Amino acid sequence: MAGPLDDRPAPGRAALEALTGGAPYLDFSNLSVGYGRAEIVHGLDLALGRGQSLCFIGPNGAGKSTVLHGLFGFADILGGTVRLDGRDVTRLPSSRKLAEAGIAYVLQDNSVFPDLTVEENLLMGGYLLPAAAARAAMERALARYDRLAKRRRERAGVLSGGERRLLEIARALVMEPAVLLIDEPSIGLEPRYIDLVFEVLADLRAKDGKTIVMVEQNAKKGLEFADIGYVLVAGRLALAGRGSDLLADPRVGRLFLGG
Ligand SMILES: Nc1ncnc2c1ncn2[C@@H]1O[C@H](COP(=O)(O)OP(=O)(O)OP(=O)(O)O)[C@@H](O)[C@H]1O
Numbered sequence: 141m142a143g144p145l146d147d148r149p150a151p152g153r154a155a156l157e158a159l160t161g162g163a164p165y166l167d168f169s170n171l172s173v174g175y176g177r178a179e180i181v182h183g184l185d186l187a188l189g190r191g192q193s194l195c196f197i198g199p200n201g202a203g204k205s206t207v208l209h210g211l212f213g214f215a216d217i218l219g220g221t222v223r224l225d226g227r228d229v230t231r232l233p234s235s236r237k238l239a240e241a242g243i244a245y246v247l248q249d250n251s252v253f254p255d256l257t258v259e260e261n262l263l264m265g266g267y268l269l270p271a272a273a274a275r276a277a278m279e280r281a282l283a284r285y286d287r288l289a290k291r292r293r294e295r296a297g298v299l300s301g302g303e304r305r306l307l308e309i310a311r312a313l314v315m316e317p318a319v320l321l322i323d324e325p326s327i328g329l330e331p332r333y334i335d336l337v338f339e340v341l342a343d344l345r346a347k348d349g350k351t352i353v354m355v356e357q358n359a360k361k362g363l364e365f366a367d368i369g370y371v372l373v374a375g376r377l378a379l380a381g382r383g384s385d386l387l388a389d390p391r392v393g394r395l396f397l398g399g
């Protein structure tokens with residue numbers, strides 16, 4: 141499937157930095173990630189400016205989720221470095237990434253606790269905080285998302301798919317992260333909820349200046365949203381460009397946009 145992109149040289153460091161419009165805020169250098177000894181992502185470079193968003197696209201099994209796993213501390217970093225705002229965060233465990241480095245992660249798989257209420261799910265997002273601070277953060281999240289506030293005492297299991305995704309995002313925001321990692325925000329959602337989720341993300345970027353790294357199977361939606369798009373093929377960077385440029389790139393169209 142990915143033949144036409146296979147034997148191209150990876151975009152170089154200078155080309156990646158040119159996309160950030162300034163000094164990189166999130167910066168990977170020669171990052172290799174895997175599980176145990178199995179290396180899945182090979183020598184990936186990445187540069188992303190503060191408040192920018194980046195979307196990974198690529199075929200199933202390319203290693204897109206593994207990049208996010210490595211960044212958050214769920215997979216093993218086998219080589220290279222990750223810097224955030226100039227600080228080396230490569231080896232920080234997940235809890236410290238969340239509490240100190242301000243990196244939060246919304247997983248690919250449905251991750252709400254169905255038997256807990258909306259409120260309780262939000263409180264879980266603040267498990268690293270003192271109880272009073274977690275409650276205050278929960279109230280802030282509910283004040284921001286009326287759809288959740290209306291159902292705050294209901295079990296999360298009875299929410300619609302779109303509302304559950306919103307709850308997952310709101311829960312990640314409880315820690316007030318600077319960087320939001322989000323894997324497949326549109327997966328399994330009806331079109332109107334896909335639009336809702338992307339509106340929520342656009343609002344977080346515009347109003348809160350969040351830096352967002354996403355993986356999106358829906359390449360059109362992801363690249364329309366993202367400032368920067370990276371195409372990952374077999375664990376390597378095959379193409380990088382502005383989201384809008386990649387959308388217009390015939391190779392991307394043929395492979396990922398069904399055109
Ligand atoms: N926990 C794990 N332990 C071992 N191998 C894993 C683990 N998770 C993923 N892999 C392997 O890593 C490779 C890349 O998987 P990954 O989930 O990163 O791909 P992806 O690009 O996100 O694919 P998809 O589009 O299907 O979500 C696959 O070969 C997969 O089998």
Ligand SMILES: [Mg+2]
Nearest residue numbers: 204205248355
């Ligand atoms: Mg994945």
